[in-house]
Amino acid sequence: MTLQLPTQIDFRSDTVTLPTAAMHAAMTEARVGDDVYGEDPTVNALEQLAADKLGYEAALFASSGTQTNLLALLAHCERGDEYIVGQQAHTYKYEGGGAAIFGSIQPQPLEFRDDGTLSLQDIEAAIKPDDIHFANTRLIALENTVGGKVLPLSYLAEVRELVDTRALALHLDGARVFNASVALGIEITEITRYFDSISVCLSKGLCAPVGSVLAGSTELINKARRWRKVLGGGMRQAGFIAAAGMVALNENVERLAEDHSKAEKLYDGLRPISEFNLCDASVQTNMVFLDCGASVATPLAEHLQQKGICISAADKVRLVLHKDISNEDVDTMIASCRDYFQV
Ligand SMILES: *Cc1c(COP(=O)(O)O)cnc(C)c1O
Secondary structure, eight states: OOOOOOSSEEOSOGGGOOOOHHHHHHHHHOOOOOGGGTOOHHHHHHHHHHHHHHTOSEEEEESOHHHHHHHHHHHHOOTTEEEEEETTOHHHHSSTTHHHHHHOOEEEEEOOOTTSOOOHHHHHHHSOOSOTTSOEEEEEEEESSBTTBOOOHHHHHHHHHHHHHTTOEEEEEOTTHHHHHHHHTSOTHHHHTTOSEEEEESSSTTOOSSOEEEEEOHHHHHHHHHHHHHTTOOOSSTHHHHHHHHHHHHHSSTTHHHHHHHHHHHHHHHTTOGGGOOOSSOOOSSEEEEOOOHHHHHHHHHHHHHTTEEOOOOSSEEEEOOTTSOHHHHHHHHHHHHHHHTO
16 A cells, blocks of 8 residues: 655644554554444554553543543533533534533633633632522533643643532543643643543544544543444444554654644744734744734635645634644745745
8 A cells, every 4th residue: 555645735734644654554454343342452452552641540432532522521511510611612612512412511611811721710700609590510621732832730730629629520622632741841641630531632743544532530431432322433343543543642742843843943934924923922832823814814825725835714824733744845835925925
């Protein structure tokens, strides 16, 4: 089998990454069985690996991060319960309202501060008293990284303390949590230790073609496994994709540092272009944001498309660095933008 190569320089997301040669080999050779019967050895091995690496009793493999987040909400909350979440959080805004649709779980969204944290005062104020007028506040859901930013460890400790005091649970949408641990230069468990459950995407910077994992206590994962089947997420010989997920966890975590350095390089190269408004602090992980407005972004996106570069034309353009963008591609992007704006 020949390895597929990227056909364009695609800055839209790290979800576009193609599987590595090691993943192709692992998928070809995977031993599989019926995972709904618990008999797929590769899925079982991936779940064990994820639980061990993330520091939990158990883990569950699912089709997407949207599904692992939903499974977490369904496993933590009952009908009529409530979760506190960021207004711009993926688990609230970008998952189609799944918690409300499938779980009758009420979201209580709060504004993020600039650093992606929810203020402890806002959280405290949003927790409902035990009163028949209110939904039961059950869970807080955070996101890390959030808009490419890393949540400070001291903040995680403070939220954990609040959660313990108020007898709530704490979930992390850790779609890109390994970007956070790599950026901080710490073990992943230094982050995960504060959370009752975590969802991690294998299909972003870690380059697996499909899949996410949810990790937590055995009790929580058993509940989530039941909900996964109810949602139609029992995938039978899923070991073929789980095999790539194992390569993602075993081989592709450290390489995220390369994505971060490419993001810095891109940031430095684009900084002279005043239309981009790249004034804020700096790049923390694998994303650069252009605060340029759609009237600049739309014609720019059309111009770049002709050079084989793909960006999303939005009010605030998110450029995401990943395996399939090389240092040379970053140079091409910088030169194309400078050329366009004659900088
Ligand atoms: C990508 C992402 C998810 C899950 O997305 P899927 O496409 O469903 O795998 C969840 N949270 C965040 C923050 C994400 O970026």
